[in-house]
Amino acid sequence: MxxxxxxxxxxxxxxxxxxxxxxxxxxxxxxxxxxxxxxxxxNPEQLFAAGYAACFASAMQLIARQEKIDVTDASITAEVTIGKDPADGGFGLAVVMRAEFPEHLQGEAGRALLEKTHAFCPYSKATRGNIAVELVVE
Structure with missing residues (x-):
């Protein structure tokens, strides 16, 4: 790199x-x-949530621009959860990425944009295979 x-x-x-x-x-x-x-x-979870949400939103804006999709009124919220990891008794993280989309991005169009963003975002690449990330369109 x-x-x-x-x-x-x-x-x-x-x-x-x-x-x-x-x-x-x-x-x-x-x-x-x-x-x-x-x-x-x-706390570290809040800092990670803020960084992940900002990076994800910027990645989404780039993809939307390339695909000529209006995301002016869209926002991304990252929910970072810390909990016990049953595999080793230590701690683990999980993330829910919530996309608040305007009406024209409800349903499959919004879901497709969210999945493309998740494939492209550097934070998503870093977490892939390491922590559970759930994508939610609202």
Whole structure:
């Protein structure tokens, strides 16, 4: 792969800070209440959800432009779940990608666009075969 851009961030655990090398991200991290924390900071699952949703939405816009499909009023929401992995007793992730589409993309047209986006998106490529990703058209 020919590198175009490399993002660099440093963190010191779920109860600490995450800081990007350019200073644009400087966040307190905390366990969510559901994992026994106080929830007074963001967490890796929220950061992953935000990154995945943004990347997926941009990939969808590119594909839609190529296919002359209007996605002006579309949005993508990523739901990242952490839970116990029965295979090893540790933790695992699952993702639901929700696409809110305008009327003309309801049904099969929207589903086809979502599947093409999932095949193309770099985050989807990275997760493929590693975590369950469910695609939902709303």
């Amino acid at each position: 020919d590198a175009i851009y490399t993002a660099v961030a440093t963190a010191n655990g779920r109860e600490g800070r995450a800081v990007s090398s350019d200073g644009h991200i400087d966040l307190a991290l905390a366990h969510p209440r559901a994992l026994g924390g106080d929830g007074r900071g963001t």
